[in-house]
Amino acid sequence: MKHAEMIKLGISIGDLNGIGSEIVLRTFDDTRMLDFCTPIIFASSKIINFLKKHYKLSLHFQGIDHPSKAIDGKINVMNVWKENVKINFGEEDTTVGEYAFKSLEAATSALKNDDIDVLVTAPINKHTIQSEKFNFPGHTDYLAKELGGDSLMFMITDNLKIGLFTDHVALKDIASVITPELIEKKISIIQQTLKQDFRVEKPKIAVLGINPHSGDHGVIGKEDEEILKPTIQKIRDKGDLVFGPYSADSFFGSKNYKNFDAVVASYHDQGLIPFKTLSFGRGVNFTAGLSKVRTSPDHGTAFEIAGKNEANINSFKEAVFKAIEIFKAREEYKVLTENPLKKQGRKI
Structure with a gap:
């Protein structure tokens, strides 16, 4: 050292x-x-x-x-x-x-x-x-x-950390890119970086839904029900503190993000718009992984x-x-x- x-x-x-x-x-x-x-x-x-x-x-x-x-x-x-x-x-x-x-x-x-x-x-x-x-x-x-x-775009301040399942991917391709394997890999990177880079022993992570209102039980898209939820449950079954999917439209306004060590957004603007709004020009882009x-x-x-x-x-x-x-x-x-x-x- x-x-x-x-x-x-x-x-x-x-x-x-x-x-x-x-x-x-x-x-x-x-x-x-x-x-x-x-x-x-x-x-x-x-x-x-x-x-x-x-x-x-x-x-x-x-x-x-x-x-x-x-x-x-x-x-x-x-x-x-x-x-x-x-x-x-x-x-x-x-x-x-x-x-x-x-x-x-x-x-x-x-x-x-x-x-x-x-x-x-x-x-x-x-x-x-x-x-x-x-x-x-x-x-x-x-x-x-x-x-x-395996790199991950991780936007950080002292009080807010947002990772992305997909970063520079066209919006029309998001749903097809987010697979169970990708979800597990990205969450694993975030868990490790929280432990080794930010001194968080037992990370608590929130995942934002892919569709509006996290799909409303399949009414607005099935990806949240068929991909996100079962994969999150699989990760939780291992004892990891991963929760969601949460509806992105109300997650930040309700200040729910303060209950977690990190948040994972499904795509670029879903994560970076609230991040840049809340970070007041002091945010940092860290390449985790x-x-x-x-x-x-x-x-x-x-x-x-x-x-x-x-x-x-x-x-x-x-x-x-x-x-x-x-x-x-x-x-x-x-x-x-x-x-x-x-x-x-x-x-x-």
Whole structure:
């Protein structure tokens, strides 16, 4: 478990025409952030210098050619490329998308090789980043392929955690994608991440229905009766605290979510609309189920305000703090599972 060394926090710069670079640099323009981690931004010194001047920031950084050269107490810029990149804030640009991928690819490689401890990703444009090397609907699927494991989009705050059975899946395909096997796999990932990453010994999980009113006993669709309910019961028969399906329209307004450690939504907007409404811009996207820790802010590139120095940095800052907290919790969990008597307060 890391004590003497600072946690090395890698950052992929995202789409340079969006707000990603602004939220990254403005977060670490506050030098107090350097007390919590050693940031390593995967980009280039040239581009960071341009952005520093554009946003009129006072931050000081040093360019490095390998994460091992990073210095604690400094902002480190890993030079992934040396050439100039033309930035046109607010515009979609496939060339800029290529550099977003170069940053992500280098940061992911460093994470795989333990050259960094955690990864925080700035927003990408899911259209312009597409290429032969990146043919994924988003970060989550790419990282699952590179790092191995079954990934799950897990939206988190201190008081609300929402996982998804399906994330970037077209609405018309949802019902056919949600199978008993998928339900069991996703709930298992959530249970494990609550234990190892959030220190919840016996997780209590709520599941939202697929159809309006959870199908009203089959009147509005049969998926809840035929797929969700029997699978949830099968999981409960094993002794796990999993409940539902609950009608999604009233679940959050009634504050029922406060009775659970996590909630599982059937599809993207069913979970993210209430999450973003309740999290007030401080939510974090955590990729659960992977061997490494990756977080990101809960928003996109926001081209409409890019380059204007108007972006809210709160979600990105929270993503930094959550990555650090999860890394420490996971290291602690490893110690406890390797030495179970420590959990009981006994000396080994």
